[in-house]
Amino acid sequence: MAVQAWRDNARCVGMATEIFFPESLTEARFDKALSICASCPVKDQCLMLVIELDDVDDRWGVFGETTPKQRRHIRYELQRGLTVTQARKKCANVKR
Numbered sequence: 001m002a003v004q005a006w007r008d009n010a011r012c013v014g015m016a017t018e019i020f021f022p023e024s025l026t027e028a029r030f031d032k033a034l035s036i037c038a039s040c041p042v043k044d045q046c047l048m049l050v051i052e053l054d055d056v057d058d059r060w061g062v063f064g065e066t067t068p069k070q071r072r073h074i075r076y077e078l079q080r081g082l083t084v085t086q087a088r089k090k091c092a093n094v095k096r
């Protein structure tokens with residue numbers, strides 16, 4: 001599979017993987033990754049790459065400024081016909 005060119009512009013390039021896959025079970029465990037993703041110029045591409053996975057395989061990590069639980073909700077909203085932007089907005093307050 002070809003590596004997508006947009007990945008060159010990702011804010012997380014060179015950062016520790018553990019930031020995005022925290023082992024801690026605290027409520028705040030995703031905060032650092034989410035704050036990095038918030039200003040990433042390719043967060044929609046990143047999100048859609050993971051959204052295309054089967055949700056059964058998408059249980060860990062922060063991608064595209066979303067947690068696994070938020071992505072489950074976003075998948076549902078996309079299937080209902082919302083755009084990525086609309087689905088993000090609607091699921092922004094889903095508890096992590």
Ligand code: SF4
Nearest residue numbers: 010012037040046064
């Ligand atoms: S949105 Fe994706 S590509 Fe961008 S910093 Fe977050 S994990 Fe990395």
